[in-house]
Amino acid sequence: xxxxxxxxxxxxxxxxxxxxxxxxxxxxxxxxxxxxxxxxxxxxxxxxxxxxxxxxxxxxxxxxxxxxxxxxxxxxxxxxxxxxxxxxxxxxxxxxxxxxxxxxxxxxxxxxxxxxxxxxxxxxxxxxxxxxxxxxxxxxxxxxxxxxxxxxxxxxxxxxxxxxxxxxxxxxxxxxxxxxxxxxxxxxxxxxxxxxxxxxxxxxxxxxxxxxxxxxxxxxxxxxxxxxxxxxxxxxxxxxxxxxxxxxxxxxxxxxxxxxxxxxxxxxx
Amino acid sequence: xxxxxxxxxxxxxxxxxxxxxxxxxxxxxxxxxxxxxxxxxxxxxxxxxxxxxxxxxxxxxxxxxxxxxxxxxxxxxxxxxxxxxxxxxxxxxxxxxxxxxxxxxxxxxxxxxxxxxxxxxxxxxxxxxxxxxxxxxxxxxxxxxxxxxxxxxxxxxxxxxxxxxxxxxxxxxxxxxxxxxxxxxxxxxxxxxxxxxxxxxxxxxxxxxxxxxxxxxxxxxxxxxxx
Numbered sequence: 277x278x279x280x281x282x283x284x285x286x287x288x289x290x291x292x293x294x295x296x297x298x299x300x301x302x303x304x305x306x307x308x309x310x311x312x313x314x315x316x317x318x319x320x321x322x323x324x325x326x327x328x329x330x331x332x333x334x335x336x337x338x339x340x341x342x343x344x345x346x347x348x349x350x351x352x353x354x355x356x357x358x359x360x361x362x363x364x365x366x367x368x369x370x371x372x373x374x375x376x377x378x379x380x381x382x383x384x385x386x387x388x389x390x391x392x393x394x395x396x397x398x399x400x401x402x403x404x405x406x407x408x409x410x411x412x413x414x415x416x417x418x419x420x421x422x423x424x425x426x427x428x429x430x431x432x433x434x435x436x437x438x439x440x441x442x443x444x445x446x447x448x449x450x451x452x453x454x455x456x457x458x459x460x461x462x463x464x465x466x467x468x469x470x471x472x473x474x475x476x477x478x479x480x481x482x483x484x485x486x487x488x489x490x491x492x493x494x495x496x497x498x499x500x501x502x503x504x505x506x507x508x509x510x511x512x513x514x515x516x517x518x519x520x521x522x523x524x525x526x527x528x529x530x531x532x533x534x535x536x537x538x539x540x541x542x543x544x545x
Numbered sequence: 546x547x548x549x550x551x552x553x554x555x556x557x558x559x560x561x562x563x564x565x566x567x568x569x570x571x572x573x574x575x576x577x578x579x580x581x582x583x584x585x586x587x588x589x590x591x592x593x594x595x596x597x598x599x600x601x602x603x604x605x606x607x608x609x610x611x612x613x614x615x616x617x618x619x620x621x622x623x624x625x626x627x628x629x630x631x632x633x634x635x636x637x638x639x640x641x642x643x644x645x646x647x648x649x650x651x652x653x654x655x656x657x658x659x660x661x662x663x664x665x666x667x668x669x670x671x672x673x674x675x676x677x678x679x680x681x682x683x684x685x686x687x688x689x690x691x692x693x694x695x696x697x698x699x700x701x702x703x704x705x706x707x708x709x710x711x712x713x714x715x716x717x718x719x720x721x722x723x724x725x726x727x728x729x730x731x732x733x734x735x736x737x738x739x740x741x742x743x744x745x746x747x748x749x750x751x752x753x754x755x756x757x758x759x760x761x762x763x764x765x766x767x768x769x770x771x772x
Contacts, residue, residue, distance in 0.1 A: 351734075
C-alpha cells in the first residue's frame with residue numbers, strides 16, 4: 277500500500293514538473309511560430325481537418341489551432357473574449373450577430389452550402405417517396421435537429437411543410453440539439469428516420485444503409501458563414517496576415533474540391 | 546415573451562420520481578452490499594458505481610442502443626408492449642435512476658455501516674428476520690444518511706442534462722426538461738428566457754432544500770416508521 281502511494285506521488289511530482297516546464301517554454305518564447313486559432317462548427321469537422329492539412333502543406337512554418345463546438349457555444353465564447361481569429365459557423369445568424377456587435381469589420385461570407393438528406397439505419401425501399409416513408413405507420417420516430425437553433429432542423433421543418441406532411445408526422449418528431457445528435461439517433465436505430473446532412477452520408481464512419489436525396493427546392497439553402505474576429509486579441513502583424521491568408525484560402529479551388537468530396541456545395545463565386 | 550412551464554414541471558416530476566424510485570430500490574442493494582459476505586462483492590460495487598465516472602452522454606448513448614429496435618432488448622419491449630422506451634418519459638426516468646444510483650448508494654452504505662453491530666447482533670440473537678432487522682433496527686438508526694441520499698439524488702436530477710438529452714429527444718411536454726430548455730434558449734440566443742428558467746430552477750431547489758432541512762426530523766420519522 278505504501279509503495280503504491282509512493283509511486284503515485286512520484287508520478288504526480290513528475291507530471292507536474294513536465295507540465296510546468298512546458299508552460300515555461302511557452303512564456304519564454306511567445307513568438308516562435310505564427311499561430312492562429314480557428315473556431316469551427318463541429319459539423320464541419322471532417323472537411324476542416326483536410327483543409328487545415330492542405331493549408332499547412334503549402335505554408336509549413338505556420339500553426340493553425342482549431343476549437344470545435346456548437347456554433348452557439350462558440351459565439352458565446354467569442355463574446356466573452358476567447359482568443360479566436362476566425363469563426364466558421366454552421367449558419368449565417370451567429371456570425372451575423374457577431375458582426376453587428378462589432379466583432380468583425382466585414383459581413384459574414386458564405387464558405388460552404390450544406391445539403392439535407394433523409395437517412396435510416398435499416399435498408400428501406402429506395403423507390404418509395406419521402407412522404408410514403410414518413411407517413412407509414414411503421415415509422416414511429418423521425419429525428420430532426422432542433423429547428424429553433426440548428427439550420428438543418430429548420431430546413432427539415434420547411435421540407436415537411438413543402439411536402440404537405442408536417443401535420444401528419446408532427447407527433448413522430450424527436451429533436452437532437454445538433455446534426456451530430458440526430459446522427460446518433462439514426463445510427464442506434466432509436467429513430468426510424470432522420471434528417472441529416474449529406475456530409476454525414478459521405479463520411480467514412482457512416483454505416484447506415486439507406487439515404488435519400490430530397491428535392492433541393494423544398495428548403496432554403498443551408499449557408500455556412502465565416503468571419504474574421506478583429507477585436508479579441510492584440511495581434512501581431514504576422515498573425516493578422518495569416519488569418520487573412522487562411523480566410524482567402526477557404527475560397528480557393530483546392531478547398532472547393534475538398535468541399536464537394538465531403539458533401540458540401542461551394543458558394544457561387 | 547411567453548414562458549413555457551412544461552419543462553419546469555417535467556424537471557420536478559423527474560426529480561421527485563427518480564428520488565422515490567431510487568429510495569426504494571437502493572435500500573435492498575445497500576443492505577446486501579453492506580452485510581453480505583459474497584467474495585466478489587467489490588465487482589458488483591464497481592459496476593453499480595460506474596455512472597460516477599462515465600460521462601452522462603456515454604451512459605445515455607448505451608441506453609439508446611439498448612432500447613433501440615435493433616437490439617434484442619429493445620425489440621422485445623417493442624414486440625410485447627408496443628412501446629419504445631427511447632424518447633419517452635419512462636426512458637429519461639430509467640436514465641436518471643441509473644445515473645444517480647451511485648449517489649444514493651454511497652449515502653446509504655455509509656449510513657448502514659455506521660449502525661452499531663451490537664444492535665444488529667442483538668436482534669439476530671433474538672431470532673428476528675433479516676427484513677425485521679432492516680426496518681426496525683438499521684433504517685431507524687440511519688435517518689440522516691437516508692435523507693442525505695435523497696437530497697443528493699433530487700438535486701442531482703434537477704441539473705441532469707447529458708442522459709436526458711440523449712435518450713429523451715427533447716420532445717416538448719414529454720422529455721424536454723428545464724435544463725435542456727435552458728440549453729436550447731442559450732443556443733437560440735434568447736438569454737432572457739434562459740435566465741428566467743434558471744432563476745426558477747434555483748428558486749425551486751432552494752425552496753425544496755429549505756423545507757427539507759427545516760423539517761428534517763419529522764420527515765425522516767415519516768420515511769422510516771412505515772413497515
